[in-house]
Amino acid sequence: MGFFDKAKAFMGGKGMADVSITVIERQPAATATFPVTDSVLKGTMVIDVKQNCTLLATKYELWLYVKKDGVEHPNFVCSAKDPEPNTSYGEGCLIMPCELEAGQSIRQSWLVMDVDLAKVLASNGIHDPNAAVDNPNIRLQVKCIADVKGSPFDPSAEVDVRLVGG
Numbered sequence: 001m002g003f004f005d006k007a008k009a010f011m012g013g014k015g016m017a018d019v020s021i022t023v024i025e026r027q028p029a030a031t032a033t034f035p036v037t038d039s040v041l042k043g044t045m046v047i048d049v050k051q052n053c054t055l056l057a058t059k060y061e062l063w064l065y066v067k068k069d070g071v072e073h074p075n076f077v078c079s080a081k082d083p084e085p086n087t088s089y090g091e092g093c094l095i096m097p098c099e100l101e102a103g104q105s106i107r108q109s110w111l112v113m114d115v116d117l118a119k120v121l122a123s124n125g126i127h128d129p130n131a132a133v134d135n136p137n138i139r140l141q142v143k144c145i146a147d148v149k150g151s152p153f154d155p156s157a158e159v160d161v162r163l164v165g166g
Contacts, residue, residue, distance in 0.1 A: 016049070016050055016053045016148050017048060017053065019047055019145070019146050019155045020046045020048070021144050023044040024043040024159070032161045032162070033161065033163070034140060034161045035164055035165065036132050036164065036165065037118065037129055039113065039115050041111075041112045042111045042112075043110055043142065044108065044110070045058065045107075046105060047100070047105070047146050047155070048104075048105050049103065049105070051102050053100050053150075053151075054098070054100070055098050056147040057083060057097075058082045058094075058144065059079060059082075060079060060112050060144055061076070061078075061143040061145070062112055062140065063077060064077050064138065064140055066121075066126070066138055067137040068137075075124065077120055078116070080112045083096050097149070110144065117129060121138075129166065130165055133164055139160050140161045143158045
């Protein structure tokens with residue numbers, strides 16, 4: 001265990017809950033695909049609570065990594081957060097902040113809108129979005145984060161999603 005892993009374990013957050021991404025676009029997350037021209041990405045994350053804590057929000061980020069000259073460059077695409085201001089949540093939704101108890105497992109559906117991979121690709125000199133399809137130098141990463149009160153290191157999970165033609 002490295003220094004930063006020890007610091008995270010000592011200061012909390014990562015030890016309070018585990019986050020996993022189980023579904024992306026109605027597919028198992030480990031083998032999910034996403035059309036390079038789609039503008040909405042959906043999925044499900046699971047929060048397995050290890051210690052009593054308060055969940056303030058859940059966050060979702062999309063990153064496009066482009067490898068140039070052997071170096072991978074991260075490009076922020078977009079993000080979303082629950083609870084989103086100006087959004088009405090029904091009974092079936094997790095209302096945050098919420099108190100979580102050790103042993104609890106929370107399933108949270110999520111949605112990220114305004115996905116514009118073509119714009120990010122163009123800013124990297126790739127003007128045809130379909131050039132990203134099955135390109136080993138380009139990868140889309142989804143990150144889900146559980147914002148836990150009092151934790152400087154929020155539990156999170158990342159998964160790569162394979163880009164397909166749109």
